[in-house]
Amino acid sequence: MKSKMWQKAEIDLRLEKLRALMLTHDIDAMLVGTNANLYYIAGRVFAGYAYIGADGTFRLFVRRPNDFEGEDVRSIRKPEQIVAILQAEGISIPEKVGLEKDGAAYNEVARLEKALGLSESKNCSGVLAAARAVKTPQEIELLRESGVRHCAVYGHIPALYREGMTDLELQVEIERELRLNGCLGIFRISGQSMELFMGNLLVGDNADNPSPYDFAMGGGGLNSSLPVGCNGSIIRPGNTVMVDMNGNFTGYMTDMTRTFYVKNLDEHARKAHNLSIAMHRALQSLIRPGVEAKEAYNLCADMAKEAGESDYFMGHRQQAGFVGHGVGIEVNEWPVLAPRSKHVFEKGNVIAIEPKFVIPGVGAVGVESTYVVGDDGIECLTPFAEEIRELL
């Protein structure tokens, strides 16, 4: 394994951010148990809980693995042991304890409330999401590394294409290339409503099939148990091929879409693809700390309207209501670039921008790249040619 845990200085930096947010949310302590948040806090996934007190207390209560040791680590069999262990160390549970009410199951929260002797608890999911929205320098480096490797694999895509392939066959070859180059495969999505395997490859009119998931593009899928993405279509002349596949190489994932076509490219599709590129340029001029996230959405929506492309913007038969989103450990982090978003861009946000269009009879077009927000603007972490490219 690459790293057993974050270094102490990195953990302290994250705890400091979390404690500052706990203060503004009137939370005295948090008990955190979901995998994504444990990885964020400790640098490794384990079965158990992280206890973070506003007073400086930090403990990791670990059920598994049985070889996880450290100064702050306490071994437990069940959460009911936590109070006694803390008490033996002179620490008592404060009144206002935050639990992950947006992410943890109802009965898990209820069990933890009882185990901690609380009549009620606060919700700390927002504190964790807000901390995770502003990446530390180390997180940005992990995202940068994912971006470099993501781009390298995308460079191999044209070589993987063969005439007469289905969408699934091309997707599987890209999956293999990603995996052999270190992609971890797992695609983490916050919440339970959205599921995706290794990302999405959409060919022709399948891009216009509505999906149940709140992704930018749908696709019918191969089976009604996972109705999203490729559906077995043969890639035919005149189709566009949109590749939006998994960039999780480090536990932190970049999000990246590039579009290809076969033989001939419809003029409407080319125009819409170039409009997507123009939107990236416009957002690169717009976004900096202090700008509202909804402005980014509105700018793209206005550009689509002005170009007469509103009916195809972010889908056609079913449209998505955003043009970008934070990425990191999970693919749907803050800020959200949507018309009613309350987020304001901050230095350290890492965002995927994905203005896309679905052209009936042709397919999906557009570009998605991941950017980090700096002092004066945004820097692209997935630098790769944006032009729509022919598959030969």
Add this chain to the structure above:
Amino acid sequence: MKSKMWQKAEIDLRLEKLRALMLTHDIDAMLVGTNANLYYIAGRVFAGYAYIGADGTFRLFVRRPNDFEGEDVRSIRKPEQIVAILQAEGISIPEKVGLEKDGAAYNEVARLEKALGLSESKNCSGVLAAARAVKTPQEIELLRESGVRHCAVYGHIPALYREGMTDLELQVEIERELRLNGCLGIFRISGQSMELFMGNLLVGDNADNPSPYDFAMGGGGLNSSLPVGCNGSIIRPGNTVMVDMNGNFTGYMTDMTRTFYVKNLDEHARKAHNLSIAMHRALQSLIRPGVEAKEAYNLCADMAKEAGESDYFMGHRQQAGFVGHGVGIEVNEWPVLAPRSKHVFEKGNVIAIEPKFVIPGVGAVGVESTYVVGDDGIECLTPFAEEIRELL
């Protein structure tokens, strides 16, 4: 997509089972919203809810996709619309409503309670798990189809091996073969604590690395964000190679492990592998409707003890406390074959039996197969040679 929904007769059969269980759990209606349970009930995943009344009411409240139509389908933007829609059809919400408290997030349950005007709700997670534990004939057919395709791909494994490969390289070639043969990729696990990508391939001593997850075997993994499975080890002479990879071809997954070795096979490992096969035979004689699931565990534990293999049974540095589990839409269904299990085998249970051993310095050995419980015993859905086989 293969099927848009179950046929009406199949839905009615499932609803009938659910309503019988609701009666014994004193639940008058359920509102269900997690993907696995929606797929179980409706035959397709969608964003929204299934409402099931003990009185015969059945409605699907659908947020997405926007092309989902049907007699029982009602389109909604948010769950707060459900009560008014039902009222307009002359249906009022009863007092005892079940929500998925084991699976849905705390705030999702709280929101639904408020939307339905309930001061409190019951937990219907157990009703759904109990119904899903006893498969319908159609579910068994879908599992049978997954089993056939799972076995076919396992037959290609020896041809995918090349000397000097890493565990990851071999795993990726198997992943590709699975996907090209129709594996959907997604690996559904109930609850939030366990994550796995496309399954587990364990080589040599990596099998002895404890993982945070409650799987039968661990492995160190490639990254601390997903500390399970292959870790980049080169496959060397004397290693065993345990392949336990994804059998989800139909939305219903079979679970299957076969073990290989390279060049020479340690005698202890061979003995333990053959003991695993003997345990399968013993359980095939034991299991039938009415037998307690814990008896199956105890029989294997006793056989391990008698053979002097207890220290290696179900792991070595960290041991798992079960020898099998139900499978279906998710990999950790009921019944659980564990020492304190309260489950009793019923006709229609589909179970994965996986007695395994970790031999230090050599690797993991053992066989896992998926069986369906019939009137007089169990039938294997993954029939495939069980002997440990040399990779050449």
